[in-house]
Amino acid sequence: MVGTWRSSRVAVLYGGVSDEREVSIKTGEAFHFALLSLGYKKVEMVDATGEGLLKLASNPPDVALLALHGGLGENGSVQGMLECLKVPYTGSGVHGCATAMNKDTAKSLFRMAGLPTPDWQVLDRARVEQILSQPDIDAQVPCVVKPVTSGSSVGVTLVREADQYYGALEAAMRCPGPVMIEALIEGRELTVGLMDGQVMGIIEIAPDRNFYDYKAKYQDPKTNYLMPAPIPDRLQQEIGRLVQEANRVLGCRGVVRADLMLDAEDRPWLLEVNTTPGMTETSLVPKLARGSGIEFEQFTEMMLDNARLDADLQYG
Ligand SMILES: Nc1ncnc2c1ncn2[C@@H]1O[C@H](COP(=O)(O)OP(=O)(O)O)[C@@H](O)[C@H]1O
Numbered sequence: 001m002v003g004t005w006r007s008s009r010v011a012v013l014y015g016g017v018s019d020e021r022e023v024s025i026k027t028g029e030a031f032h033f034a035l036l037s038l039g040y041k042k043v044e045m046v047d048a049t050g051e052g053l054l055k056l057a058s059n060p061p062d063v064a065l066l067a068l069h070g071g072l073g074e075n076g077s078v079q080g081m082l083e084c085l086k087v088p089y090t091g092s093g094v095h096g097c098a099t100a101m102n103k104d105t106a107k108s109l110f111r112m113a114g115l116p117t118p119d120w121q122v123l124d125r126a127r128v129e130q131i132l133s134q135p136d137i138d139a140q141v142p143c144v145v146k147p148v149t150s151g152s153s154v155g156v157t158l159v160r161e162a163d164q165y166y167g168a169l170e171a172a173m174r175c176p177g178p179v180m181i182e183a184l185i186e187g188r189e190l191t192v193g194l195m196d197g198q199v200m201g202i203i204e205i206a207p208d209r210n211f212y213d214y215k216a217k218y219q220d221p222k223t224n225y226l227m228p229a230p231i232p233d234r235l236q237q238e239i240g241r242l243v244q245e246a247n248r249v250l251g252c253r254g255v256v257r258a259d260l261m262l263d264a265e266d267r268p269w270l271l272e273v274n275t276t277p278g279m280t281e282t283s284l285v286p287k288l289a290r291g292s293g294i295e296f297e298q299f300t301e302m303m304l305d306n307a308r309l310d311a312d313l314q315y316g
Pocket residue numbers: 118144146150151152153154156158182183184185186189211212213259261271272
């Protein structure tokens with residue numbers, strides 16, 4: 001039913017404590033405006049810090065709209081808390097969030113399912129410290145160095161020259177968790193939105209910079225977005241199926257956005273699946289929704305109507 005939660009207490013969980021707090025605040029504010037303009041009367045904005053979550057737990061809302069990017073808000077932790085409180089929430093469940101957020105786990109599942117993802121290895125933090133203390137070890141370049149569990153391109157470096165390798169390891173070590181070294185795919189970048197397993201569309205991203213880094217994502221007006229991505233129909237269908245399969249093997253639900261590279265031979269390579277993609281008025285997934293005639297307010301309500309508990313899906 002459309003507008004199931006219109007007269008309920010809706011909590012928008014935003015902000016939080018991850019590296020992506022600033023973006024999350026923007027997503028939360030966009031949801032807030034959307035709900036108010038739809039006539040929702042009982043909207044509560046919850047900054048998902050320890051204090052904010054404690055307050056929420058002491059007086060739980062009827063439903064939670066999640067605007068949390070990165071860290072505890074996207075890795076299943078906040079979702080687990082909401083499961084315990086029996087508050088239905090938007091997006092993927094505990095398991096889907098946890099597997100998607102860890103790029104090593106996600107890529108292992110892609111590989112097991114026969115889905116193309118660039119070769120990679122993971123170095124634990126002690127091993128990186130050791131490499132940094134003996135910088136004569138041969139670097140495998142070109143490669144991409146990235147944190148296993150971060151987002152928004154924070155700590156990601158495309159390494160094309162051997163002398164960039166150690167700086168790249170240091171940058172990734174500023175984020176929590178292990179470090180991934182991934183084969184670099186030279187080519188075009190694509191991002192694909194899915195809603196409840198259905199392909200919303202494909203966008204090509206053409207940054208004006210070295211790659212789609214934090215600045216290109218949020219600050220550079222010269223980043224070019226081509227929608228729909230100018231690729232042949234057959235390739236679009238192949239990519240759509242690939243992303244649907246990736247979503248399925250990770251066990252995600254609701255709205256997700258998958259990032260891919262297309263190499264010089266037009267072969268797609270999966271990089272990751274985001275379970276809480278950016279949702280500001282100018283973000284990519286809302287652009288895809290608008291492209292199919294769904295305005296941001298309506299899109300927000302569709303997500304809210306889809307709020308679920310793992311518990312209901314598994315045992316209900
Ligand atoms: N293997 C790769 N080959 C080429 N570019 C890459 C690769 N991995 C990441 N990138 C670039 O870095 C960006 C961020 O990497 P991604 O794996 O999507 O992590 P994040 O979770 O930070 O978005 C991508 O959007 C892309 O521009």
